[in-house]
Amino acid sequence: xxxxxxxxxxxxxxxxxxxxxxxxxxxxxxxxxxxxxxxxxxxxxxxxxxxxxxxxxxxxxxxxxxxxxxxxxxxxxxxxxxxxxxxxxxxxxxxxxxxxxxxxxxxxxxxxxxxxxxxxxxxxxxxxxxxxxxxxxxxxxxxxxxxx
Amino acid sequence: xxxxxxxxxxxxxxxxxxxxxxxxxxxxxxxxxxxxxxxxxxxxxxxxxxxxxxxxxxxxxxxxxxxxxxxxxxxxxxxxxxxxxxxxxxxxxxxxxxxxxxxxxxxxxxxxxxxxxxxxxxxxxxxxxxxxxxxxxxxxxxxxxxxxxxxxxxxxxxxxxxxxxxxxxxxxxxxxxxxxxxxxxxxxxxxxxxxxxxxxxxxxxxxxxxxxxxxxxxxxxxxxxxxxxxxxxxxxxxxxxxxxxxxxxxxxxxxxxxxxxxxxxxxxxxxxxxxxxxxxxxxxxxxxxxxxxxxxxxxxxxxxxxxxxxxxxxxxxxxxxxxxxxxxxxxxxxxxxxxxxxxxxxxxxxxxxxxxxxxxxxxxxxxxxxxxxxxxxxxxxxxxxxxxxxxxxxxxxxxxxxxxxxxxxxxxxxxxxxxxxxxxxxxxxxxxx
Numbered sequence: 001x002x003x004x005x006x007x008x009x010x011x012x013x014x015x016x017x018x019x020x021x022x023x024x025x026x027x028x029x030x031x032x033x034x035x036x037x038x039x040x041x042x043x044x045x046x047x048x049x050x051x052x053x054x055x056x057x058x059x060x061x062x063x064x065x066x067x068x069x070x071x072x073x074x075x076x077x078x079x080x081x082x083x084x085x086x087x088x089x090x091x092x093x094x095x096x097x098x099x100x101x102x103x104x105x106x107x108x109x110x111x112x113x114x115x116x117x118x119x120x121x122x123x124x125x126x127x128x129x130x131x132x133x134x135x136x137x138x139x140x141x142x143x144x145x146x147x148x
Numbered sequence: 149x150x151x152x153x154x155x156x157x158x159x160x161x162x163x164x165x166x167x168x169x170x171x172x173x174x175x176x177x178x179x180x181x182x183x184x185x186x187x188x189x190x191x192x193x194x195x196x197x198x199x200x201x202x203x204x205x206x207x208x209x210x211x212x213x214x215x216x217x218x219x220x221x222x223x224x225x226x227x228x229x230x231x232x233x234x235x236x237x238x239x240x241x242x243x244x245x246x247x248x249x250x251x252x253x254x255x256x257x258x259x260x261x262x263x264x265x266x267x268x269x270x271x272x273x274x275x276x277x278x279x280x281x282x283x284x285x286x287x288x289x290x291x292x293x294x295x296x297x298x299x300x301x302x303x304x305x306x307x308x309x310x311x312x313x314x315x316x317x318x319x320x321x322x323x324x325x326x327x328x329x330x331x332x333x334x335x336x337x338x339x340x341x342x343x344x345x346x347x348x349x350x351x352x353x354x355x356x357x358x359x360x361x362x363x364x365x366x367x368x369x370x371x372x373x374x375x376x377x378x379x380x381x382x383x384x385x386x387x388x389x390x391x392x393x394x395x396x397x398x399x400x401x402x403x404x405x406x407x408x409x410x411x412x413x414x415x416x417x418x419x420x421x422x423x424x425x426x427x428x429x430x431x432x433x434x435x436x437x438x439x440x441x442x443x444x445x446x447x448x449x450x451x452x453x454x455x456x457x458x459x460x461x462x463x464x465x466x467x468x469x470x471x472x473x474x475x476x477x478x479x480x481x482x483x484x485x486x487x488x489x490x491x492x493x494x495x496x497x498x499x500x501x502x503x504x505x506x507x508x509x510x511x512x513x514x515x516x517x518x519x520x521x522x523x524x525x526x527x528x529x530x531x532x533x534x535x536x537x538x539x540x541x542x543x544x545x546x547x548x549x550x551x552x553x554x555x556x557x558x559x560x561x562x563x564x565x566x567x568x569x570x571x572x573x574x575x576x577x578x579x580x581x
Contacts, residue, residue, distance in 0.1 A: 010531075014524050014559070016561050042533055072526065103534070
């Protein structure tokens, strides 16, 4: 099975909890003409982890590295669910029943008709893709995020 | 390699006899030429006859930095200005600087002592040496300069600062030896890398002679790897003579003290009694050949230990361990003595930790807090909070186990900790006592 196309490149950036740091990150992306498709910010007392899915991941990575940010790339899965009450709950039940571990998740603003999209980081991405496809979950492929 | 082989390999019995003889002479000389020592020796009942064995040095009173300050600027000089050929001084962070002076003979001895440590590190007259110590009142620049010129090396007197130009000179002139502080060496490596210069391919450096600040074994490894050199430590302080008091041989296992010129003791800084052999304490130095400014039992405030075991290089002199800190660097945190070098050692043993760190001590209510800032890099950053926390917990645990106090490690963004072109600012103590 081709699981590769469902692996969506994500960029994580280390930022100190200091005024202007978040802005600086987005500024670099803006100057590189990169569109942020989805993002989340995990914060602690001292630092935060900023996670992005963008239209041009390689370019985003390079421009952030060039601006001396600490950057990691990794992969997430995007699952489309019905934009209605219980949509997320049903998906999480499936995931729970499948016994696959979620590291973290966040939502994504999209233009799919009556669908919401959840982004997941799983401990084992291949296993997660395989199992979710078997359950007929709707996975978005990575080309979807390249469209503007 | 030796510079004055006979003196450097003298058997210990003859060395001790030499020391006792020179010390007796110097006591009489200081008594007759320096009112400060006349007063002190009278007070303690010291004459040259008080010294029969080397242990008798303990009868002498100590000399401290305060004595230098009280006799500012020239009160401790034994020779008239007519015979003085050089004046140096150390930066006084508080109050007046410490002034030191040299006769022609002192300068000659100094150049020989520095030549010894350079030879011991393997420097030859074929080498091109870039001296990136500040030239000026600080003894580091001129001290190394005269010593290296003495052995016939070609010197690039780059002085400190303007790091990009330093690297350009190093590359274009093909420097084989670098002289500076260890923290500046590390900074140069970083700047070189940012300039797209690969020290292994683009530079010819083979030896580093680093001093003027305490540094750990781990920092040595980092510098050696990043600049592709062998890094040697040396020790000196301007009140004694400047660099050249002690230096490492190729065994890199402690710095050989020039004992035919200096008598060293290690004492407990609080009780002022000698420590047990091999224990850490404050190194106290007596000069036995200086003309302009003989100093007896100078309290260096540097914490180190002595090793009298024989060294494979053939030198018979005692070796002093890298100073682990200064009595005045020592932080007393919640009643526990902590040296910044202990923190450095732990940090550097953790895979991927960057060599730039800063220790901030503060007081919240009645409790001292220690925060250690470490610059994050790709090795220390995980996309997952869980792994990130595990790493920070691991560092905190190791610090706690070793130091016995809680320390809070914080990751900060790269290049946010101030870089130094001289001595690094590692500690910020915000406590108000």
